[in-house]
Amino acid sequence: MLEIRSLNKYYNSEKGKVHALKDINLTIGHGEIIGLFGENGAGKTSLLKSILGFHSYKGEILLDGKIIDRSNIGKLSFATCEHSFFPNLSPKEHKEFYQMHFGTFRLKRFEALMNFFELPMNKPLKAYSTGQKNQFEVIMALCQGAEYILMDEPFAGNDVFNREDFYKVLLGILEPEETIFLSTHLIEEVEHFISRAVLLKRGQLRSDVTTLELEDEGKSLMDYVKEMYHYRADRVSKALKEMGGEL
Amino acid sequence: MMDMKKFYPPGYEYKKEWSAVGTIFALGEMLAFWLFAENLHSAREALFTWVVGKKEIMEGAVAEPFITLVPGYMMFFIPVAIFLIVMVVYHYFYYYQYTKSIYVMRRLSTHSVMIKSCVAGPVICMIVGLIAAVSIYFLYFGLYMLIMPNECMPRFM
Numbered sequence: 001m002l003e004i005r006s007l008n009k010y011y012n013s014e015k016g017k018v019h020a021l022k023d024i025n026l027t028i029g030h031g032e033i034i035g036l037f038g039e040n041g042a043g044k045t046s047l048l049k050s051i052l053g054f055h056s057y058k059g060e061i062l063l064d065g066k067i068i069d070r071s072n073i074g075k076l077s078f079a080t081c082e083h084s085f086f087p088n089l090s091p092k093e094h095k096e097f098y099q100m101h102f103g104t105f106r107l108k109r110f111e112a113l114m115n116f117f118e119l120p121m122n123k124p125l126k127a128y129s130t131g132q133k134n135q136f137e138v139i140m141a142l143c144q145g146a147e148y149i150l151m152d153e154p155f156a157g158n159d160v161f162n163r164e165d166f167y168k169v170l171l172g173i174l175e176p177e178e179t180i181f182l183s184t185h186l187i188e189e190v191e192h193f194i195s196r197a198v199l200l201k202r203g204q205l206r207s208d209v210t211t212l213e214l215e216d217e218g219k220s221l222m223d224y225v226k227e228m229y230h231y232r233a234d235r236v237s238k239a240l241k242e243m244g245g246e247l
Numbered sequence: 248m249m250d251m252k253k254f255y256p257p258g259y260e261y262k263k264e265w266s267a268v269g270t271i272f273a274l275g276e277m278l279a280f281w282l283f284a285e286n287l288h289s290a291r292e293a294l295f296t297w298v299v300g301k302k303e304i305m306e307g308a309v310a311e312p313f314i315t316l317v318p319g320y321m322m323f324f325i326p327v328a329i330f331l332i333v334m335v336v337y338h339y340f341y342y343y344q345y346t347k348s349i350y351v352m353r354r355l356s357t358h359s360v361m362i363k364s365c366v367a368g369p370v371i372c373m374i375v376g377l378i379a380a381v382s383i384y385f386l387y388f389g390l391y392m393l394i395m396p397n398e399c400m401p402r403f404m
Contacts, residue, residue, distance in 0.1 A: 054353065073354050084350035088258025097257055101355050124258075126345065144354075 002028040002051065002148055002179070007059035009046050009203075020046045021057070022203045030147065031176045035190050036183040037225055038200035044183040047200065048150050051181075052078055063148070074102055077146035079138045081153040087126040091119060094140060104145025109173060113139045116169060130157040138166065142173070151182045160189075167193045191221040199228050254367035256341045257348070261368055264334055268372050271330055275323035276383060283387055286316040287394060294399050310399040313391045317384070324380050331369035331376075338365040 009021035021043045028034060038044050050057040053068055063072050078084060085094060091114060098105045114121060117135045119128070125136060138154045155163045163186070171193060174180070184190055191211070199207040207228050214224055225231075255261040290311040295302050342349035342361075352361040392400075 052350070052354070054350065070356050070358060074356055076354065078350055078354070080347065080350065082350075083346040084348055085346055086256075086258040086348045086351075087345040088260070093257070101360065 001030065001062075001064060002026075002181075003060075003062040003065075004028075004047075004051070005060040005062070007047070007050060007057055007061065009043070009050055009055060009057045011046075011055075020203050021050065024059070024205050026198065026205065026208065028148070028179060028181060030179055032196055033174075033180045033194045034182065034196045034198055035187075035194040035221075036181060036198050036200065037185075037187060038206075039229070041202075042200040043203040044200055045152050046203075048078070048152050048181070048183060051150060052076055074104065074144075075147045077141040077144040077149050079141035079149070079151040079154040081134070081156040083133055083137050085125050085133070085136060085140060088124050090122045090124050091136060092121045094125075094136075098140065098144060102144050106143045106145050110139065110143040112173075113142065113169070117165075131159065131162060134158050135162070135166070142170070147177060148179045148181065151180065151184075153184055154182075155184070155186065163189060187222050187225055188220075197221055197224070199225060201229065251368065251371070254363070254371055256338050256364045259338065259341055259364075264368070265372065268327060268330060268376065272324075272327050272376055272379070275326055276380075279317070279320055279323040279383075280387075283317050283320075283390075286311075287391060290316055291394055294396065304396055304399065308399050309401050310395045312401050313388055316391065317387055320384060320387075321380065324376065327376050328373060331373050334369045335365050338368070 004024055004026040007021050007024040007026075008019070011018055011020055024043075024047065036044050036047065046055060049055045051061055051068070053073065061068055063075060066072055068076070086097070089097070095105075095107070095110060098110075099107070117132075117139070119132055119136060119139075125133060128136065134155055134157055138151065141149050141151060141154075155166065158166075167190065170180070180194075182190065182194070194211060196208070196210045197214075198205065199209075207224075209224065211221065214221060219227075226233075251261055251265075252259075255264075294304055294308040294310060296305045297303075339361075342352055352364075355361070
């Protein structure tokens with residue numbers, strides 16, 4: 001279980017000290033597929049990077065009751081739109097590196113996913129297309145053998161068919177104890193893939209709801225997100241009207 | 248042949264680094280040799296005198312000790328050492344180049360893997376360079392022994 005308690009994250013910007021995460025409390029159990037949503041700058045990436053220990057923070061993050069350090073960080077994997085593979089290495093060399101350093105590496109899954117997405121095994125990653133790089137990034141996160149797979153906008157740049165394939169494959173290959181924590185803007189796309197939605201707004205945990213609860217209320221995830229964000233549907237038409245008046 | 252790749256960050260083109268080190272080292276050694284050759288020539292010439300158009304060893308002439316002909320020899324190794332120290336830092340920032348592979352390195356169970364990948368290559372390079380520099384120093388000594396007349400060798404050389 002991943003427990004986040006009273007998490008606060010500050011960073012310095014040109015405008016001064018920014019309170020990026022405000023008293024976040026969250027518990028993530030085994031086997032959940034959680035969508036992390038929020039506007040740009042809501043704190044999604046800060047939250048994921050704090051969990052991974054890439055950012056300093058105030059508060060407590062525990063993994064199975066223990067502080068996350070070198071002894072248990074292997075239980076976490078990370079796929080990011082920034083990419084974290086070694087650009088000069090081929091997938092084959094990545095496989096060897098991961099096998100050497102992550103005892104839990106899932107070789108069969110790796111080979112199956114590489115075949116499914118028809119990615120060349122001996123080509124350096126820097127020579128891949130953006131879509132292929134994204135695919136590989138996610139494949140490595142899925143194959144590390146981690147219990148908690150954190151993803152930060154992993155499909156940015158992939159076409160819709162490709163993303164669709166990924167969701168299906170993910171649902172097919174995940175084992176019951178594997179947890180996905182996926183930060184994305186693609187709310188409608190992941191609605192039927194996730195079991196729980198966490199919403200951040202300006203660094204605060206705005207909502208934490210299961211998709212079952214939403215179904216019971218007869219709401220779509222998109223409607224729910226709009227509601228939580230107090231989205232004004234007439235905002236665009238009003239603005240256009242005003243602009244039209246000026247023109 | 249030792250696989251040097253394992254002493255550098257994954258995918259790092261270490262051969263370019265070795266070429267650069269080799270070039271800096273060679274330039275330093277060339278300069279060192281030029282100074283040594285000049286000093287050796289002057290020291291040898293100082294042992295001789297011209298007697299009726301004939302070059303002869305001066306009576307009681309003693310050659311300058313070898314050590315004075317190669318002053319501060321190891322100074323020429325300093326640029327190599329500085330370059331290798333810079334490379335240690337560069338190897339760390341390599342993990343931020345093009346992608347953030349640092350995220351993978353920070354998820355490894357031991358911190359030593361990353362430290363080793365940043366430091367081991369330059370340390371090996373430094374050791375190889377030092378061995379080469381010392382070997383060349385002995386070569387100079389051989390040259391000194393060869394060129395200086397036996398009867399002029401200093402007593403405690």
